[in-house]
Amino acid sequence: MDILSKLKEFELQSIPLQIATAIQKQIYKQELVPGDRLPKQEELADLFAVSRPTIREALDLLVESQLIQRESPKLKGYIVANFHPDKALKSVQDIILLSLTFNTLTKWELFEIRKMIEVPCAELAAKRRTDQDLEELEKLLPPADILTKSVSEIFEADAKFHIKLAECTHNPLAKTLVESLVYAYFKLDIFISEQEKKTIIEGLPELFEAIKAGDEVEAKKKMVEHMEFFKYYHNEK
Numbered sequence: 001m002d003i004l005s006k007l008k009e010f011e012l013q014s015i016p017l018q019i020a021t022a023i024q025k026q027i028y029k030q031e032l033v034p035g036d037r038l039p040k041q042e043e044l045a046d047l048f049a050v051s052r053p054t055i056r057e058a059l060d061l062l063v064e065s066q067l068i069q070r071e072s073p074k075l076k077g078y079i080v081a082n083f084h085p086d087k088a089l090k091s092v093q094d095i096i097l098l099s100l101t102f103n104t105l106t107k108w109e110l111f112e113i114r115k116m117i118e119v120p121c122a123e124l125a126a127k128r129r130t131d132q133d134l135e136e137l138e139k140l141l142p143p144a145d146i147l148t149k150s151v152s153e154i155f156e157a158d159a160k161f162h163i164k165l166a167e168c169t170h171n172p173l174a175k176t177l178v179e180s181l182v183y184a185y186f187k188l189d190i191f192i193s194e195q196e197k198k199t200i201i202e203g204l205p206e207l208f209e210a211i212k213a214g215d216e217v218e219a220k221k222k223m224v225e226h227m228e229f230f231k232y233y234h235n236e237k
Contacts, residue, residue, distance in 0.1 A: 019048050019058035020065075027067055027080055034082045038068065041076070096184040114181045115227055118162065121178060122207065122223035123216045125168035133168040134212055140164050141208055142201045151192045154200045159183065161204055168211065199229045 062068045071077040159182045166178035203226035210218035
């Protein structure tokens with residue numbers, strides 16, 4: 001496939017995302033509220049000047065994000081879904097990923113936000129963690145054979161540790177935000193070699209010990225050191 005074909009393919013694939021984002025904004029602004037029926041697919045196709053398959057793809061994205069739902073198995077219409085707290089995490093992830101897709105948020109800016117949230121989380125976790133928190137967090141430390149795992153498995157291990165650490169703050173919003181940011185990284189196109197993958201989990205044992213000791217200053221310091229990996233990979237390697 002030549003470069004022109006690739007560019008054309010990307011443009012076609014991005015149209016459903018743009019349409020989904022436009023509808024999503026109306027929901028977030030409460031111009032469409034739970035129970036509201038969306039226009040028919042034919043009407044949406046005319047409105048956006050695209051084909052019905054493109055509209056269906058956009059609607060599928062919104063269904064996947066749980067912002068809309070089908071009226072019933074027999075009907076082809078869609079309505080705005082009722083909001084439940086467990087949807088907040090998915091919504092935040094969607095906003096981040098859509099922002100990255102349309103270049104309104106850079107990888108470096110995502111790193112900055114993550115650092116702004118996770119460094120204070122480490123400090124608060126050192127202050128508020130319970131004995132049960134420590135027991136659960138310790139179980140998430142990378143095992144001795146971690147470097148025999150794939151890069152994606154190592155990322156997953158690191159993600160679980162970060163999310164549990166945020167949970168140790170006993171602030172539910174902290175966990176939601178950190179989980180959203182952490183899993184956004186799984187969608188990023190980052191090449192990590194086998195030689196470099198150890199850097200993903202470097203410093204986690206030291207970070208755990210600082211939290212266990214209740215040393216808020218040291219916990220902040222160790223989180224900053226641990227996140228140097230992300231700084232390296234998102235500041236134009």
